[in-house]
Amino acid sequence: MVKYQFQNDPLTDREVFDQIYTEYHKVVYANIFKFIKDSTIAEDLLQDVFFALWENKAKLDPKQAVSAWLFVVSYNKSISYLRKKLKEGIRFVDSYESFHTVAEEIFPDKTLIEQELDMLEDAINALSPQKQKVFRLCRFEGKSQKETAQLLGLSTESVKDYLKQSKHFIKEYIISRNPSGELVSISVLLILISL
Numbered sequence: 001m002v003k004y005q006f007q008n009d010p011l012t013d014r015e016v017f018d019q020i021y022t023e024y025h026k027v028v029y030a031n032i033f034k035f036i037k038d039s040t041i042a043e044d045l046l047q048d049v050f051f052a053l054w055e056n057k058a059k060l061d062p063k064q065a066v067s068a069w070l071f072v073v074s075y076n077k078s079i080s081y082l083r084k085k086l087k088e089g090i091r092f093v094d095s096y097e098s099f100h101t102v103a104e105e106i107f108p109d110k111t112l113i114e115q116e117l118d119m120l121e122d123a124i125n126a127l128s129p130q131k132q133k134v135f136r137l138c139r140f141e142g143k144s145q146k147e148t149a150q151l152l153g154l155s156t157e158s159v160k161d162y163l164k165q166s167k168h169f170i171k172e173y174i175i176s177r178n179p180s181g182e183l184v185s186i187s188v189l190l191i192l193i194s195l
Contacts, residue, residue, distance in 0.1 A: 123173040
């Protein structure tokens with residue numbers, strides 16, 4: 001796996017960004033399209049992901065794989081988009097019955113995705129309060145380990161240790177509740193927390 005590191009130099013950073021885009025844009029697009037099923041929207045979200053990469057380049061941990069960061073951001077943006085569309089769909093239906101039709105069109109894999117998100121949320125909620133904070137800041141808010149340590153008044157080593165323990169716990173939690181592989185996309189969750 002190639003490691004990319006931004007240098008806080010506009011010319012070098014542009015070259016690094018271009019390399020990352022060239023290497024990952026197709027797989028990131030595929031990840032988005034898997035959920036969105038609309039090429040135009042998927043293209044827009046792809047641009048949002050890479051815009052976010054550029055905006056957050058100074059915050060990225062050079063020890064972390066950029067592919068993992070891209071996966072989490074693309075996953076989160078896809079789910080946020082689908083949730084927004086689902087809420088918009090709810091506003092335009094006259095009865096509960098027609099809601100099902102609208103929801104299925106907007107969010108065809110709604111049950112599976114909700115199960116995945118619920119399982120991940122349950123696993124995170126089972127962590128100690130401090131580990132939850134560390135995990136959410138680093139994995140969902142894109143904070144670096146150093147930023148998280150400063151926000152929570154911890155050492156960077158403590159944050160790193162909490163993340164390691166949390167990832168192990170969440171993996172075990174998910175595997176123990178899905179021994180038969182009933183959730184088709186359980187790999188999505190495992191990838192999400194094995195960053």
